[in-house]
Amino acid sequence: MGVLYYGGGGVPIRIGDRALAHLKVVIATKLRRGESFTLSWTHPEDEPRGRSTLWLHPSIPLRFEFEDAEPEKLSRTWLEELANSAHSTGGIVLIPEQVEPDAGPPED
Template sequence: MGQLFYGSMDEAIEVDDVLLMHAQAVAFTKLRRGESFLMSWKRPSGSGRETIWVQPSIPLRFIWDAEGDVSLDGRLLDELVQAAASMKGMDLSPRAPKLSAVPPIDVAA
């Protein structure tokens, strides 16, 4: 399970490593372009959601349990890019595992 810290937050947002790696790729691309967006997730207690406004002037820090390179899934990247551009924003809530049948994109090459 990975962790995302936003700004001066002391408490981490816990996100599946693979999803967090994809979210980082999308976030850094958007922030490099100077684009802000919404990011949300289900609260760990199971009740409610949290949402933050991500903008270039507020630092993001990503921490993963997994080591090494990961192959990014093109469909998941597209889904997160479209979500980040929408009024709903990018959702980091747990997802049903459906990625195994999708061919990966190797970004390490």
Template structure:
């Protein structure tokens, strides 16, 4: 499991490496554009359930730690879907690769 480390107190959030690699590209794309936004995801039931939202901003420290030594092949549709969700008022929704593939045909 990879980790997204965020904030001055270095709060850590775990994601599988493949998901984290796609989230990383989407976040960096937004931050390079000087865009702040919410990042939202659902917490697995086995971890207590619920939802998490983080305010993502260039002013807040951010790091990505991967367990795999080589990055995965990236799915452009998934990254585009993540970026597309970020345009909503509610912020970027961390959707699964399968959900992103399902959205691709709806444009």
């Protein structure tokens, strides 16, 4: 399980390594362009029910921490879905990866 730390308070936000790796790419792209946006997700089952949203801004510290030392293979499809939501008025919404039954391993 990966962890996202945002802002000076450093409150850990637990997100699976695979999802966090995909979010990292999309978030870094938006922040590198100087864009601010929101990130929303549904709380994991081991936390109280609900959902959360962060306002991400290039000037606020952000750190991605992964449990696994090896980088994840990224799915181009999932990256595109997350990037498309990043460009919407609702911001990035962390959606589950859609894996097709006969798709095989994730794309590079």
